[in-house]
Amino acid sequence: xxxxxxxxxxxxxxxxxxxxxxxxxxxxASFLSYYLGYQMISLGISPNxxxxxxxxxxxxxxxxxxxxxxxxxxxxISGIFQFRELPNIQNQDLTHFLMLLTSGCLIISLIxxxxxxxxxxxxxxxxxxxxxxxxxxxxxWMVLKLDKIYSHRKLMIISYLCTTEFLPGFII
Numbered sequence: 001x002x003x004x005x006x007x008x009x010x011x012x013x014x015x016x017x018x019x020x021x022x023x024x025x026x027x028x029a030s031f032l033s034y035y036l037g038y039q040m041i042s043l044g045i046s047p048n049x050x051x052x053x054x055x056x057x058x059x060x061x062x063x064x065x066x067x068x069x070x071x072x073x074x075x076x077i078s079g080i081f082q083f084r085e086l087p088n089i090q091n092q093d094l095t096h097f098l099m100l101l102t103s104g105c106l107i108i109s110l111i112x113x114x115x116x117x118x119x120x121x122x123x124x125x126x127x128x129x130x131x132x133x134x135x136x137x138x139x140x141w142m143v144l145k146l147d148k149i150y151s152h153r154k155l156m157i158i159s160y161l162c163t164t165e166f167l168p169g170f171i172i
Contacts, residue, residue, distance in 0.1 A: 013071050013091065021095055026064035028102040030056045035109045036124055067095065081157065089145055094138065101134050 012018070034056055071091040078086040105127045112123040 013075075013087065018092065018095070021099065022064045022067050023060070025067070025095055025099050025102065026060035026062075027056070028099065028106060029063050030060035032102055032105055032109065032127070033059065035106075035112075035118070036127065067091070086146075089142060093142070093145070097134075097138055101131065105130060 034052070071087055074087040074090050077083070108123055108127055108130075109118075112118055112120045116123070
C-alpha cells in the first residue's frame with residue numbers, strides 16, 4: 001500500500017468490503033464489551049444465552065450504524081472545508097486499526113476464559129488500558145499522516161475544529 005496513490009489506497013466507503021468490515025468490527029466490539037461488562041444497552045432481561053445473543057447483535061448493529069454515521073458526518077465536514085481524503089483517513093484507517101486492536105483484545109479475553117474462567121480483573125484492566133494507549137497513539141499517527149497530505153494552514157483548522165467543536169461532543 002505504500003506505493004499506491006491515495007485514490008488507489010482507499011475503497012469506496014459504502015462498498016461491500018467496507019460495510020462487511022464495519023459489521024465485523026461491530027460484532028467484535030460487541031463481544032468485547034459484553035466480556036468487559038460494559039453493555040451499552042440495558043434491556044432488563046435475564047442473562048441467559050438466547051437473550052444475550054440478541055443483545056450482542058443489537059449492540060453490534062448500533063455500533064456499526066454509529067461508525068457509518070461518523071463517516072457521513074466527516075464526509076459532510078470534508079465537503080464544507082474541502083479536505084480531500086479526510087473521511088477515508090479518519091474512518092477507514094480507524095476501522096482497520098480497531099479491527100486489529102479488537103482482535104488482539106479478544107485473544108486476551110480467550111486467555112481469560114481458558115485459564116481464569118472470565119474472573120481475571122487484571123486482564124480486563126489490561127484490555128481497557130491497551131485501548132486507551134492505542135487510541136491515543138492512533139491520533140498522533142493520524143496527524144502525521146494528514147501532515148503529508150495537507151498544508152499546515154488546513155491542519156490548524158482541523159486541530160481547531162477538533163479541540164473546540166468535536167472534542168467536547170466526543171467526551172460527552
